Amino acid sequence: MPSAVVITGMGLVSALGDRPSALHEALLGGGTAFGPSALIAEQAGSYRVAEIRDFAPRTYLGPRNLRPLDRTGQLAAAAAELALADSGWTIEARDARDVGLALGTTFCSVRTIGEFDRRAMRDGPEYASPIDFSNTVINAAAGQVAIWHHLRGVNSTISTGTASGLHALGYAAQMIRAGRATTLLAGGVEELCFESFLGFVRAGLVAAPGEGAVPRPFDTARDGCLLGEGAAFLVLESEDTARARGARVVGRIEGYGSGYDSRQATAHSEGENALAASIVRALGPSGPEGLAAVMSSASGHITLDAREAAGILEALGTRAAEVPVSTIKGHLGETQGAGGALATVVMLESLRTRRLPPIAGLEHPDPRVGLDLVIGRPRAIAASRALVTAVSREGNACALVISAADGADRRP
Amino acid sequence: MDPRSRVVVTGIGPVTSIGIGREAFWRSLLDGRSGIGPVESFDTRRYPVHLGGEVKAFEAPRFVTRQSPASMGRASQMAIAAARLALDDAGIDSGAIDPSRVGVAVGTTSGEPEWIERFNDRELAGERDLIGDEFLNRYPCHVLAAHVASELGFRGVNLVIPTACAAGNYAMAYGLDAIRLGEVDVMLAGGSDAFSRITYTGFARLGAIAPERVQPFDKHRKGMIPGEGAAVLVLESLDRALARGARIYAELAGYGLSCDASHMTAPQGDGAVRAMRAAMRDAGLAPHEISYISAHGTGTAANDRVETIAVKQAFGDAAARVPMSSIKSMLGHTMGAASAIEGAACALAVFDDRVPPTINLEEPDPDCDLDYVQGTSRALPVETAINNAYAFGGNNASVIFRKVRAERPGGR
Numbered sequence: 001m002p003s004a005v006v007i008t009g010m011g012l013v014s015a016l017g018d019r020p021s022a023l024h025e026a027l028l029g030g031g032t033a034f035g036p037s038a039l040i041a042e043q044a045g046s047y048r049v050a051e052i053r054d055f056a057p058r059t060y061l062g063p064r065n066l067r068p069l070d071r072t073g074q075l076a077a078a079a080a081e082l083a084l085a086d087s088g089w090t091i092e093a094r095d096a097r098d099v100g101l102a103l104g105t106t107f108c109s110v111r112t113i114g115e116f117d118r119r120a121m122r123d124g125p126e127y128a129s130p131i132d133f134s135n136t137v138i139n140a141a142a143g144q145v146a147i148w149h150h151l152r153g154v155n156s157t158i159s160t161g162t163a164s165g166l167h168a169l170g171y172a173a174q175m176i177r178a179g180r181a182t183t184l185l186a187g188g189v190e191e192l193c194f195e196s197f198l199g200f201v202r203a204g205l206v207a208a209p210g211e212g213a214v215p216r217p218f219d220t221a222r223d224g225c226l227l228g229e230g231a232a233f234l235v236l237e238s239e240d241t242a243r244a245r246g247a248r249v250v251g252r253i254e255g256y257g258s259g260y261d262s263r264q265a266t267a268h269s270e271g272e273n274a275l276a277a278s279i280v281r282a283l284g285p286s287g288p289e290g291l292a293a294v295m296s297s298a299s300g301h302i303t304l305d306a307r308e309a310a311g312i313l314e315a316l317g318t319r320a321a322e323v324p325v326s327t328i329k330g331h332l333g334e335t336q337g338a339g340g341a342l343a344t345v346v347m348l349e350s351l352r353t354r355r356l357p358p359i360a361g362l363e364h365p366d367p368r369v370g371l372d373l374v375i376g377r378p379r380a381i382a383a384s385r386a387l388v389t390a391v392s393r394e395g396n397a398c399a400l401v402i403s404a405a406d407g408a409d410r411r412p
Numbered sequence: 413m414d415p416r417s418r419v420v421v422t423g424i425g426p427v428t429s430i431g432i433g434r435e436a437f438w439r440s441l442l443d444g445r446s447g448i449g450p451v452e453s454f455d456t457r458r459y460p461v462h463l464g465g466e467v468k469a470f471e472a473p474r475f476v477t478r479q480s481p482a483s484m485g486r487a488s489q490m491a492i493a494a495a496r497l498a499l500d501d502a503g504i505d506s507g508a509i510d511p512s513r514v515g516v517a518v519g520t521t522s523g524e525p526e527w528i529e530r531f532n533d534r535e536l537a538g539e540r541d542l543i544g545d546e547f548l549n550r551y552p553c554h555v556l557a558a559h560v561a562s563e564l565g566f567r568g569v570n571l572v573i574p575t576a577c578a579a580g581n582y583a584m585a586y587g588l589d590a591i592r593l594g595e596v597d598v599m600l601a602g603g604s605d606a607f608s609r610i611t612y613t614g615f616a617r618l619g620a621i622a623p624e625r626v627q628p629f630d631k632h633r634k635g636m637i638p639g640e641g642a643a644v645l646v647l648e649s650l651d652r653a654l655a656r657g658a659r660i661y662a663e664l665a666g667y668g669l670s671c672d673a674s675h676m677t678a679p680q681g682d683g684a685v686r687a688m689r690a691a692m693r694d695a696g697l698a699p700h701e702i703s704y705i706s707a708h709g710t711g712t713a714a715n716d717r718v719e720t721i722a723v724k725q726a727f728g729d730a731a732a733r734v735p736m737s738s739i740k741s742m743l744g745h746t747m748g749a750a751s752a753i754e755g756a757a758c759a760l761a762v763f764d765d766r767v768p769p770t771i772n773l774e775e776p777d778p779d780c781d782l783d784y785v786q787g788t789s790r791a792l793p794v795e796t797a798i799n800n801a802y803a804f805g806g807n808n809a810s811v812i813f814r815k816v817r818a819e820r821p822g823g824r
Binding site (some may be wrong): 006068098100101106107108110113114116117118120122124125126128129130133134135136137138139140142144145146147149150151152153154155156157159160161164171174175178180195196198199200202203204205217230258259260261262263272274277338348392394395396 | 459
């Protein structure tokens with residue numbers, strides 16, 4: 001029998017707080033995190049970003065030597081610390097039993113990679129930093145988090161662009177379902193940095209700069225995303241393991257599906273929609289019955305928002321009219337590899353409190369979207385199961401179905 | 413689908429410095445040919461070392477036909493070539509198979525490093541304005557699997573697992589589970605890495621690059637030599653392979669993954685032991701039932717000594733009797749592609765009852781006292797092979813291949 005997969009902890013660092021409940025509250029109120037950049041002030045200019053201001057890694061990681069961790073590693077280690085603490089997996093327990101890690105990211109730290117190479121090219125290869133070299137691999141954050149938190153089990157990094165974080169959750173759930181592992185920390189991380197920022201701007205993905213600029217997911221006036229950053233992890237366990245250690249269960253992974261559309265089909269929004277098939281697979285035999293809400297990955301991207309909506313609509317069919325759809329990227333910006341994990345945490349909080357945040361920046365819904373978009377104020381939802389979706393502009397599609405544990409809404 | 417159903421290798425597509433395609437690759441491996449030569453892809457005059465394992469005979473337009481080869485980086489091009497070679501080898505017509513049931517999992521260390529290097533060249537030359545959309549379109553590592561699937565039209569699960577030098581094994585392991593869980597019927601699993609000045613700079617700075625040749629396990633070994641390449645294996649269920657009369661190279665019998673959680677770059681050994689033991693347990697094999705060990709065998713002082721100790725620990729008395737070779741002696745270290753290429757060699761060893769040699773091994777290190785198949789290939793019954801891979805981040809991955817005999821049960 002495949003193992004049931006439960007969620008026993010969550011942790012995050014975001015531009016709107018480092019507590020799931022606080023982030024959820026901020027989103028309910030329509031709070032957004034956009035402003036001028038302090039991290040990359042010179043390069044960002046009048047472009048606004050959603051960065052974690054005054055990120056203080058020692059708050060989470062204590063007095064140990066932080067030098068081996070770059071910003072990506074620190075964000076990931078901080079969110080991991082919060083998730084592990086929330087789950088009750090103490091360091092002694094982690095030393096006694098293998099806990100694994102599945103970390104989703106697009107770039108890991110392209111800032112570290114870029115800086116390492118620029119220094120070598122500018123000053124000569126003999127001036128390249130050995131400590132930075134170990135962080136130029138794309139699994140560096142996963143390695144650093146494993147060292148910091150004593151995670152000796154499976155150690156995977158998953159890259160599917162803006163779907164990475166959600167894919168990592170699906171990957172981890174499959175590992176547990178297949179009996180490969182009993183406990184994994186799963187989620188994603190992405191830092192804001194000059195290299196990825198310039199890449200997004202030059203690829204035409206960022207909304208026009210200027211004071212008051214915001215991303216407008218699903219809006220007729222949408223013209224791109226604003227970049228954000230963050231990290232989020234959930235502790236996934238086999239139900240048996242969680243029960244045996246008396247863990248508090250906050251939710252479940254009910255299903256997962258993923259697929260792919262070609263880059264060409266995605267760019268031109270044509271052909272079959274892999275997200276629709278992924279959602280159908282994730283929903284399983286009961287289909288959209290009892291589905292309380294959808295948390296999409298819409299960011300304000302002109303074609304991708306519409307394509308994601310079309311996938312959701314196709315999969316839910318006539319039930320789509322009854323299922324409210326939201327996104328966190330109107331508040332937090334495009335957090336890339338962290339996005340799917342942050343969205344999952346927010347969805348769990350929404351199920352727990354039965355309130356789904358509205359889509360920030362959305363005023364005039366694109367009539368072609370055809371979904372029940374949450375505009376202006378929070379929406380009351382049933383405390384049952386919910387769908388989280390993520391797509392990438394390169395064609396990746398991913399769907400995860402979660403539910404809140406019975407009684408989770410009574411949690412203090 | 414049965415979670416314990418058997419998964420087999422039916423197609424092998426290597427793109428290496430000593431041969432492109434299965435036959436050329438295997439012949440060169442058995443002949444002990446070296447693919448090491450002067451680095452041509454960038455100027456090494458400022459480096460103390462000048463050799464690398466580049467795939468100089470690679471011609472992308474032969475393989476990249478549905479997309480523009482110039483629209484993507486070299487690692488994508490090589491991954492596409494490896495995928496096409498593997499499909500041809502398997503006798504699978506990509507146009508005559510349900511595309512939604514074929515997945516792609518690619519491992520890599522660096523993705524497409526050439527595109528951050530070009531970004532940096534512009535930046536250092538004061539030409540930031542000339543950086544266009546090519547960086548975001550071509551650099552992020554998940555484009556590797558995206559380009560493969562876009563080229564071949566495959567719409568099943570699609571992801572990149574960038575777990576550095578163990579990535580190929582991670583991808584094959586994922587493929588095994590994805591087929592068993594019924595996610596897909598066929599998985600293209602492998603790894604790809606292009607020659608990179610960032611990687612070269614880093615290993616040169618660590619003093620880890622040998623000046624002339626790679627001599628795994630030799631007393632006078634002077635380090636590794638960076639290389640490049642790709643390999644993709646076609647994985648499918650045994651039942652499916654038998655039903656279509658496919659040539660079966662080997663069964664993918666099991667795997668083990670672990671993390672040292674101790675140091676980013678220095679191998680510790682205990683994690684390697686745990687990965688080997690987990691793989692043998694998963695495959696239901698005892699150490700004395702392993703016929704061949706494909707060593708990680710980079711040729712560095714630390715790796716070869718620690719790996720030898722780890723094999724002795726994992727295999728006990730059987731260690732001295734199991735031949736173990738490192739094909740990195742011929743190819744150099746092809747990074748994320750390495751364990752996929754070595755997996756191809758393992759499948760061929762199991763199929764052909766011959767094992768490739770460790771070349772350049774003249775005077776074994778007293779600390780390295782196992783049977784390293786010194787100098788020339790060897791014919792022996794190869795019932796099983798274990799493929800070891802270790803990576804930055806403390807990642808360890810071992811995958812086991814097992815012979816499939818026609819008379820074995822499974823449909824015939």
